[in-house]
Amino acid sequence: MSELKTYQIRCPRCRQEQPAGLYESINVKTDPDLRQKLMANAINVVRCEGCELSFRVDKPLLYHDPSRRIMIYLVPMADDAVENSERLFAQLLMNLENVLPAEVRPPTIGLVFNRTELVERIFLLEAGLNERIIEYLKYLLFTRNADRLNPARKELLFNAEDSTAESLCFVVQDVATRKLEAMLKYDRGVYATLAEMFDRDEQTPRLLELFPGPRISARALLLKELGREPASPES
Numbered sequence: 001m002s003e004l005k006t007y008q009i010r011c012p013r014c015r016q017e018q019p020a021g022l023y024e025s026i027n028v029k030t031d032p033d034l035r036q037k038l039m040a041n042a043i044n045v046v047r048c049e050g051c052e053l054s055f056r057v058d059k060p061l062l063y064h065d066p067s068r069r070i071m072i073y074l075v076p077m078a079d080d081a082v083e084n085s086e087r088l089f090a091q092l093l094m095n096l097e098n099v100l101p102a103e104v105r106p107p108t109i110g111l112v113f114n115r116t117e118l119v120e121r122i123f124l125l126e127a128g129l130n131e132r133i134i135e136y137l138k139y140l141l142f143t144r145n146a147d148r149l150n151p152a153r154k155e156l157l158f159n160a161e162d163s164t165a166e167s168l169c170f171v172v173q174d175v176a177t178r179k180l181e182a183m184l185k186y187d188r189g190v191y192a193t194l195a196e197m198f199d200r201d202e203q204t205p206r207l208l209e210l211f212p213g214p215r216i217s218a219r220a221l222l223l224k225e226l227g228r229e230p231a232s233p234e235s
């Protein structure tokens with residue numbers, strides 16, 4: 001079931017307040033149209049009764065696809081407020097454990113910080129890809145193209161639409177302008193080799209070490225590394 005809750009929302013243009021129903025969670029098995037709405041950027045969009053402005057309200061949202069066992073929690077947050085988001089997320093997991101019967105193991109829930117990341121993650125999981133391996137490929141792309149891909153200014157997004165049986169596509173996005181700038185391809189053979197390694201050895205220490213979760217992001221990892229003394233990622 002999807003969960004809708006009423007909030008008192010103020011229009012950012014004319015400041016008029018009105019009650020608005022906003023989604024806490026969407027279940028795309030019971031409400032498949034909500035997946036479409038999310039892709040069309042039409043979830044939690046409010047139309048002001050005063051000035052008719054349509055605007056999106058960014059709030060936490062749980063995306064649930066029971067058929068594919070996908071659960072992703074979106075906590076809209078600026079890069080500098082990451083700690084707060086991770087605290088919110090821990091709280092959600094705790095609430096969930098209280099709700100579930102003792103014998104049920106809580107599901108794995110992904111954590112994303114904006115709608116773009118959420119949509120990217122949905123497509124990636126729907127394509128049967130592993131988010132840690134995809135982020136690892138991004139990590140390699142970032143570090144091998146360090147001269148033109150500065151993680152402070154550029155984001156890499158997995159592009160499911162243009163990926164083929166031979167190659168996986170990534171789009172370079174400028175963080176400030178949100179413009180998509182270039183396309184990078186990665187041989188799918190590399191993914192397959194990594195996936196095989198990952199399957200064979202559940203520990204796959206390097207991947208799990210790099211991306212322990214709940215947030216799995218090459219860019220966040222690189223920014224963290226850059227914030228420290230310039231140390232080798234191998235150390």
Ligand SMILES: [Zn+2]
Pocket residue numbers: 011012013014015016048049050051052053
């Ligand atoms: Zn208004």
